Amino acid sequence: RQYDAVIAGCVPVVASDDALWAFSNEAGLDGPLDPSEFALHVPEAGLAQRNASLLEAVDAARSRLDALRSHGSKAAWAYRYYAPGAYEHDPLVQGRFPDGGATKVLVRELERRARGSRWPACE
Numbered sequence: 001r002q003y004d005a006v007i008a009g010c011v012p013v014v015a016s017d018d019a020l021w022a023f024s025n026e027a028g029l030d031g032p033l034d035p036s037e038f039a040l041h042v043p044e045a046g047l048a049q050r051n052a053s054l055l056e057a058v059d060a061a062r063s064r065l066d067a068l069r070s071h072g073s074k075a076a077w078a079y080r081y082y083a084p085g086a087y088e089h090d091p092l093v094q095g096r097f098p099d100g101g102a103t104k105v106l107v108r109e110l111e112r113r114a115r116g117s118r119w120p121a122c123e
């Protein structure tokens with residue numbers, strides 16, 4: 001659902017210490033996206049210790065929401081399998097190959113893996 005939120009133009013609020021974004025630079029990964037630029041992360045411990053609500057966390061970030069939305073619109077490209085557009089029918093059923101950013105980023109990551117620049121090379 002967090003990816004759907006980004007694609008819909010919303011700012012996702014993630015209240016989990018274990019959630020990682022695909023194609024991100026989190027946890028030492030070298031992906032092209034920085035989730036702190038388009039999503040709010042609320043540490044689990046912070047919610048429990050202060051008895052704070054997610055709404056309070058969003059309210060505290062109110063001054064950053066426009067910037068988060070702006071970066072979110074750029075990040076949405078990486079999470080779409082099909083380029084934005086009005087489709088009368090499902091493009092996959094019509095035999096149209098996915099042409100969105102997610103496909104391009106995924107292919108790039110697979111190419112890096114095959115060359116051995118991400119993990120040991122495939123044999």
